[in-house]
Amino acid sequence: MDASLPERTEIFIRYIRGSLYLSLACLAVATAALAALALDGDGTWAPAVTRFLVTPFPLLPVLMAAGVALNMRQLKGQRFRREDPALRAVLEDEQRREAFHRAFRAAFVTTLVAQFPLGALFTWRPGIRLAPGGDLLLLGPVFMGAFTLVVGLVSLIGFFLFFDRD
Amino acid sequence: MGEETLKTTLKVHRARLDLTQADLAAMAGVTRKSINAIETGRMVPSVILVLKLSKVLGVPVEDLFSL
Numbered sequence: 001m002d003a004s005l006p007e008r009t010e011i012f013i014r015y016i017r018g019s020l021y022l023s024l025a026c027l028a029v030a031t032a033a034l035a036a037l038a039l040d041g042d043g044t045w046a047p048a049v050t051r052f053l054v055t056p057f058p059l060l061p062v063l064m065a066a067g068v069a070l071n072m073r074q075l076k077g078q079r080f081r082r083e084d085p086a087l088r089a090v091l092e093d094e095q096r097r098e099a100f101h102r103a104f105r106a107a108f109v110t111t112l113v114a115q116f117p118l119g120a121l122f123t124w125r126p127g128i129r130l131a132p133g134g135d136l137l138l139l140g141p142v143f144m145g146a147f148t149l150v151v152g153l154v155s156l157i158g159f160f161l162f163f164d165r166d
Numbered sequence: 167m168g169e170e171t172l173k174t175t176l177k178v179h180r181a182r183l184d185l186t187q188a189d190l191a192a193m194a195g196v197t198r199k200s201i202n203a204i205e206t207g208r209m210v211p212s213v214i215l216v217l218k219l220s221k222v223l224g225v226p227v228e229d230l231f232s233l
Contacts, residue, residue, distance in 0.1 A: 009188070009192065009198070010188070085192075085195065089197055092196075093196050094215055095197065096197065
């Protein structure tokens with residue numbers, strides 16, 4: 001049965017929001033793994049954290065696939081066609097664009113402010129040599145860069161979902 | 167100087183034509199959220215959207231929006 005234009009618009013909105021929630025969940029798992037790696041330090045408590053993450057690891061792809069499949073069900077057979085007025089209405093919607101711009105500004109400030117705690121957290125990390133006699137790789141900036149990316153993405157998606165709520 | 171707000175009679179004209187927010191949104195090529203945000207004063211629409219709404223509802227712009 002063909003859905004009406006307003007119904008199709010709502011379906012696309014729900015699907016996109018579902019996809020963003022799914023991305024947040026995946027980012028949460030990636031952040032946890034990254035945090036375990038970054039905070040390894042002298043290895044006193046990190047093994048427990050990594051074990052906690054690694055044990056359910058084989059299940060993660062299955063869980064992700066299940067999440068994607070569940071989200072795809074929300075589409076109710078609708079296909080993404082560029083010329084579909086419902087999809088164009090969602091993508092070119094003014095309220096959503098404004099929500100994205102607000103989220104972008106908020107995420108930028110959050111990422112900027114996060115540099116202070118990230119810097120304090122990772123400056124103590126010693127460097128490692130990837131090969132004997134090779135260049136010293138400073139882990140602090142590497143982890144800071146990785147966490148900056150994660151904080152930026154999480155805050156952008158999170159703020160967008162917040163500003164775009166009903 | 168206080169911040170100026172946009173007053174709108176969008177809801178009145180929409181109700182006059184017996185349209186839901188979703189119907190009007192579909193006719194104007196936006197989502198229901200945009201119509202809701204304009205009606206509740208949370209969003210100031212662009213000139214293009216104002217003209218679209220005016221055309222769709224058959225109401226002059228100055229009747230739809232005022233300061």
